[in-house]
Amino acid sequence: MLRKVARYGLAIVVFLAVWAIGAAVLRTPALPDPWTVISQPALLFNKPMAGDFAVSLYRIVTAIALGNVLALPLGLVIGQTPSLDRYAAPLIFLTYPIPKIVFLPIFMVLLGLGDASKIVLIAVVIFFQILVTARDAARAVPEQSIMSLRSLGAGRAQIYRHVIFPASLPGVFTALRISVGTAIAVLFLAESFASQNGLGYAIINAWSGMNYPRMFAAILALAVLGVLLYEALELAERWACPWTR
Amino acid sequence: MDRVKVTDLNVEYLTGGDAMAALAGLSFSAEPGEIVAVIGPSGSGKSTLVYCLAGLLPPTGGTIEINGQRLTRVRPETAVILQDYGLIPWKTVAANAALGLKLRGEPAGRIAADTESSLRSFGLWDVRRHYPAQISGGQRQRVAIARALSLNPSLLLMDEPFSSLDALTRESLQNVFLDIWRRDHLTTFLVTHSIEEAAFLGHKIMVLSERPARILEIIDNPRQGDETFRSSPEFLQVCSRLRQALRQASSDVA
Numbered sequence A: 001m002l003r004k005v006a007r008y009g010l011a012i013v014v015f016l017a018v019w020a021i022g023a024a025v026l027r028t029p030a031l032p033d034p035w036t037v038i039s040q041p042a043l044l045f046n047k048p049m050a051g052d053f054a055v056s057l058y059r060i061v062t063a064i065a066l067g068n069v070l071a072l073p074l075g076l077v078i079g080q081t082p083s084l085d086r087y088a089a090p091l092i093f094l095t096y097p098i099p100k101i102v103f104l105p106i107f108m109v110l111l112g113l114g115d116a117s118k119i120v121l122i123a124v125v126i127f128f129q130i131l132v133t134a135r136d137a138a139r140a141v142p143e144q145s146i147m148s149l150r151s152l153g154a155g156r157a158q159i160y161r162h163v164i165f166p167a168s169l170p171g172v173f174t175a176l177r178i179s180v181g182t183a184i185a186v187l188f189l190a191e192s193f194a195s196q197n198g199l200g201y202a203i204i205n206a207w208s209g210m211n212y213p214r215m216f217a218a219i220l221a222l223a224v225l226g227v228l229l230y231e232a233l234e235l236a237e238r239w240a241c242p243w244t245r
Numbered sequence B: 001m002d003r004v005k006v007t008d009l010n011v012e013y014l015t016g017g018d019a020m021a022a023l024a025g026l027s028f029s030a031e032p033g034e035i036v037a038v039i040g041p042s043g044s045g046k047s048t049l050v051y052c053l054a055g056l057l058p059p060t061g062g063t064i065e066i067n068g069q070r071l072t073r074v075r076p077e078t079a080v081i082l083q084d085y086g087l088i089p090w091k092t093v094a095a096n097a098a099l100g101l102k103l104r105g106e107p108a109g110r111i112a113a114d115t116e117s118s119l120r121s122f123g124l125w126d127v128r129r130h131y132p133a134q135i136s137g138g139q140r141q142r143v144a145i146a147r148a149l150s151l152n153p154s155l156l157l158m159d160e161p162f163s164s165l166d167a168l169t170r171e172s173l174q175n176v177f178l179d180i181w182r183r184d185h186l187t188t189f190l191v192t193h194s195i196e197e198a199a200f201l202g203h204k205i206m207v208l209s210e211r212p213a214r215i216l217e218i219i220d221n222p223r224q225g226d227e228t229f230r231s232s233p234e235f236l237q238v239c240s241r242l243r244q245a246l247r248q249a250s251s252d253v254a
């Protein structure tokens, strides 16, 4: 734990150093030096910022949960059912590469400008990542493992519970770690127009007011959000996949 | 202890639309409490036969009768140890050993008590919290045996259970198996690559041909399981007879 804190400390030092060098070289108000931002705690720690942080966190966590709850069972069943996979696979391959951000206007029309449209958009991004991963994982489960469980008298549900679902978990966590980055980028885009709150809104709002220190404070908050999510995933994986350690 | 009667067993696999025969008309039987060793070239169809006897794979033709009843699906009295053990990587030794009882919905207290006594008797108690990847091959095989026996089977099917073990571990596990057999007299099918293992353990030794498997020979081996038999001239005779039959199995195709 202490070591981890130390490593984060080192990462922060490197990050601030690169930032400071960049600011010193460019000499533009658009990139204030880190000291102007972090020397004023009020920039980062204030009520509106806390509110924006909480809203963004809520949206992204809900979206990740929703995407997983829908995609995991579906992907596992598709991967385990060749007759279904024959039809589902082309559909997945056709829709997977479409940048999901293009659906934002549709979701805004259908679900309004509030949380729902943003959550659904991010959930769709996560959904496809997890769907593809879960399908592959279910296909890769050795026939032997399933036979071995059947020989002990397991039924279909028990096979999913004891073999197919756990077999998919390490891959799902890897996919989640990859998609958290995308999810934050999508969150930012979704919050940056026609939005009244969230860190994306805070960044854009400060930008349009040319308040660069405030803008960078919001960017820092977004980075903290990312770190929180990654660390939470790490903890969840340790808890859910003890055999991979 | 079960009586097994197999009549004209045929299995074909469908690969890319083509039917490929794996078992071609096997007929044999096992008396209650008999150990049948099955030996044959690699890829001949031994595992396929185990899947059929377990009720995991419906044959394309022929019948399997156990105690006079036609086998159509997995039965609770049959225990199977599949090639490569079939242990579940994400379950601890204890959870793997308890899995059969758990799937049957036995009460937790009973599962815990049964599993503890079986893990202790197999010398696995100290590694009960380990995962399969963290224990030795011999220990893994003991977990598989413990799990199989936890359901009090009357028919035991083992697919190359000792093949990936070093010579000493293998002999000690063969003796573990013999002790259990002497106690419970399980009807047993034991698939093996090893001529010596077949000759030491099998009351009957069934020699299969190259794929599609036919029975080349069934050799009676009344002195099986006797430690002194292992170093007797008769043992060597049985072994050389098996070796000859296996050579014939490969030259058939050539």
Ligand SMILES: Nc1ncnc2c1ncn2[C@@H]1O[C@H](COP(=O)(O)OP(=O)(O)OP(=O)(O)O)[C@@H](O)[C@H]1O
Pocket: B013, B014, B015, B022, B040, B041, B042, B043, B044, B045, B046, B047, B048, B049, B083, B211
């Ligand atoms: N699910 C399957 N689909 C198609 N062909 C299969 C399948 N399982 C096995 N076969 C083929 O059937 C033949 C017999 O396989 P099997 O696994 O029964 O052989 P084996 O005697 O157990 O081999 P080994 O000694 O290597 O374990 C092999 O040629 C194998 O390639």
Ligand SMILES: [Mg+2]
Pocket: B046, B047, B048, B083, B159
């Ligand atoms: Mg085999």
